Amino acid sequence: MINDLFSKGGLSLDRLRGFMQMAEAGSIAKAAPGKPNRQSQISRQIRELEQFFGTELTRRKGKTLSLSIAGERLALLIREQLQDLEDFRKEQAGLPKSFVIGAGASVIEWLLVPALPAISRHLGGATLLTESHRSRSLGDAVRDGRVDLAIIRQDAVPTGANTALVMKMRFHLCIPRALLKRGATERDAASPALWQTLAFAAGRDGGQTDTAVREAMQSAGVDFRPRFECGSMLQVRQLVELGACAGILPTLGIRGLDEKKVLITPFAPLRDFGRALVLHWNPRQMRRRGLETSDLKKLAAIIADQLKA
Amino acid sequence: MINDLFSKGGLSLDRLRGFMQMAEAGSIAKAAPGKPNRQSQISRQIRELEQFFGTELTRRKGKTLSLSIAGERLALLIREQLQDLEDFRKEQAGLPKSFVIGAGASVIEWLLVPALPAISRHLGGATLLTESHRSRSLGDAVRDGRVDLAIIRQDAVPTGANTALVMKMRFHLCIPRALLKRGATERDAASPALWQTLAFAAGRDGGQTDTAVREAMQSAGVDFRPRFECGSMLQVRQLVELGACAGILPTLGIRGLDEKKVLITPFAPLRDFGRALVLHWNPRQMRRRGLETSDLKKLAAIIADQLKA
DNA sequence: ATTAATCATGACTGTGGAGTCAGGTATCCT
DNA sequence: AGGATACCTGACTCCACAGTCATGATTAAT
Numbered sequence A, B: 001m002i003n004d005l006f007s008k009g010g011l012s013l014d015r016l017r018g019f020m021q022m023a024e025a026g027s028i029a030k031a032a033p034g035k036p037n038r039q040s041q042i043s044r045q046i047r048e049l050e051q052f053f054g055t056e057l058t059r060r061k062g063k064t065l066s067l068s069i070a071g072e073r074l075a076l077l078i079r080e081q082l083q084d085l086e087d088f089r090k091e092q093a094g095l096p097k098s099f100v101i102g103a104g105a106s107v108i109e110w111l112l113v114p115a116l117p118a119i120s121r122h123l124g125g126a127t128l129l130t131e132s133h134r135s136r137s138l139g140d141a142v143r144d145g146r147v148d149l150a151i152i153r154q155d156a157v158p159t160g161a162n163t164a165l166v167m168k169m170r171f172h173l174c175i176p177r178a179l180l181k182r183g184a185t186e187r188d189a190a191s192p193a194l195w196q197t198l199a200f201a202a203g204r205d206g207g208q209t210d211t212a213v214r215e216a217m218q219s220a221g222v223d224f225r226p227r228f229e230c231g232s233m234l235q236v237r238q239l240v241e242l243g244a245c246a247g248i249l250p251t252l253g254i255r256g257l258d259e260k261k262v263l264i265t266p267f268a269p270l271r272d273f274g275r276a277l278v279l280h281w282n283p284r285q286m287r288r289r290g291l292e293t294s295d296l297k298k299l300a301a302i303i304a305d306q307l308k309a
Numbered sequence C: 001a002t003t004a005a006t007c008a009t010g011a012c013t014g015t016g017g018a019g020t021c022a023g024g025t026a027t028c029c030t
Numbered sequence D: 001a002g003g004a005t006a007c008c009t010g011a012c013t014c015c016a017c018a019g020t021c022a023t024g025a026t027t028a029a030t
Helices: A013-025 A036-053 A070-091 A106-124 A135-143 A194-196 A206-219 A233-242 A269-274 A283-288 A293-305 B015-026 B035-054 B069-094 B105-122 B133-143 B192-197 B208-219 B232-241 B269-273 B285-290 B295-304
Strands: A058-061 A064-067 A097-103 A126-132 A148-155 A161-169 A171-176 A201-204 A227-230 A246-250 A262-266 A275-281 B058-061 B064-067 B097-105 B126-133 B149-153 B165-171 B172-178 B199-205 B229-230 B247-251 B262-266 B276-280
Touching: A013 A070, A036 A070, A058 B064, A064 A070, A070 A283, A070 B035, A070 B069, A070 B276, A097 A106, A097 A135, A106 A135, A106 A148, A106 A233, A106 A293, A106 B232, A135 A275, A135 B285, A148 A293, A171 A233, A194 B208, A201 A233, A201 A283, A201 B232, A206 A269, A206 A283, A227 A233, A233 A246, A275 A283, A275 A293, B015 B035, B015 B097, B035 B069, B064 B069, B069 B269, B069 B285, B097 B105, B097 B133, B105 B126, B105 B232, B133 B149, B133 B276, B149 B295, B165 B295, B172 B232, B199 B208, B199 B232, B208 B269, B229 B232, B232 B247, B276 B285, B285 B295
Parallel strands: A097 A126, A097 A148, A201 A227, A201 A246, B097 B126, B097 B149, B199 B229, B199 B247
Antiparallel strands: A058 A064, A148 A275, A161 A275, A171 A246, A171 A262, B058 B064, B149 B276, B165 B276, B172 B247, B172 B262
16 A cells, blocks of 8 residues: 555655756766765765665766666656656646757757747747757657657667657758859869868767768868867857858758858768758657647647748 | 755645545545544645645535545546555565455455455465445546456446456346245246245345346336345345345356255346446556556456356 | 534644765775 | 765754644534
């Protein structure tokens, strides 16, 4: 019976919350940065929960802490429960729900942010939180409910299900005309020999896109030594826009570039590298939070529409 | 964000539990019988929760209390959450889960109890709790998770889904041979004229079975005045077994009756009244608790097998 | 009108647990 | 080796909340 839960002490919402915070942050220290008192408290709360449940919820792994199998399950359970309570509270108080949407930094900036008002509208005025993550960890975040929705490359999603296509991405070579001879054409721009002489900006985030560009250059025979190596594609675009250098930008990144000032042409070596960007969700999570598959497909369409505007 | 839940006080597991107890019992008084102190506490806990959520969870209905729409939802939510926590605890502690199985009193006695060991075995050694309910309220109990499984007449289940057939029930006229002339046959027993002269025992629980029997007698032209009117069919069977009177028993109730002492024959007026007994469950609830549809169908088969033994 | 339920409220006490501080230990980095 | 980092532990304080009792308000049953 449920009353067994209360027959012995050691269980409280605060403890569950403390444990969940540690689970989300990945370590106690990150869960309470700069607050050593709270750290010791979370440590104790976890120990008390472990006593209550009679199981190790955590495993020492080096000098840091990670979750055991049981801990993973409990963390998932607690997040769902607290979120259900919070949704109930918000609904009763007449407040909008809030959804967390994750994507890479450039996708957020170029695609998601412009679409946020329309998304919120379709979700009944929901509050939206954007979170920047790497593709890899986004899948995990969706799986265990830290992120409600993700915009992510299709190949980074374990299964093809629970996704709706948003757009296909291609790569474009963008060269400020100031760096070219007067009257240069797209044909001129397609020459690797030219690329070798140009100053380039490139990402250096170690992500798939970054790697692909570098490999493509290599196999085109270019000794690719970008003058600027940036932490994100956003910075690459800025440099291109300034006319400081050339760059390879994904479809999303060329919107708003002035074709009079920048020559934009498909980047041939990555012509077949086009990847689909999809909206990804956790079906169980979405069902709990009141979104049907049809809502999600509509959301994907809304985001895709953003590109046409 | 989930942290909003903790930004203001007034939420605690104890309060949620107090509210849920009231919700299950139907009133504060029933939730804490004979404990006026606990009563006042639950009353206060509910008020504090209402303040926390900013909603009325209860409605005064006469001198007693009932749940509002929001209250119903919250109660359902809390029961699920506490049960999930309890399941987690049990699992981690290596203890078996516990399941609540509901049915009518006679079904429990005649069908369910003999099958309990096999059911427990199939559920991995689960602890089983039987609960006697009327058909009508069983449906509700399954719907909101107070009862995990129910054995119930098919026509008492709102939708045909979420059920598996256990058996078909028919009605049998059972007459102690001591009340008949020596050498009486089944044919003799089928005469309404005889019925009129026999002492009968009948249920008087106002249930569908009871009503059907009385109506059938009436339309057979019998002025049906049972000598014994019993609260349950169990008592009817006892009286028949004692040889004190005749009775109409469902298929389940004739097992173990000594045919040498009791003449058992189909009760013709209710020949087409046969009703299916099904195992009924709440799919959402069962998914949460780790039972698949296939498990449940197997359970129904296990219970059905009980009849052959 | 009287009585009995049922729930609500106020005024407490006691306690479990959150919050805080001060070390202590193990591990990693250089 | 020395220092930084991350976690654990013990010893407290303080408070929110469970627990208890007495009483009042409303409604139902007789």
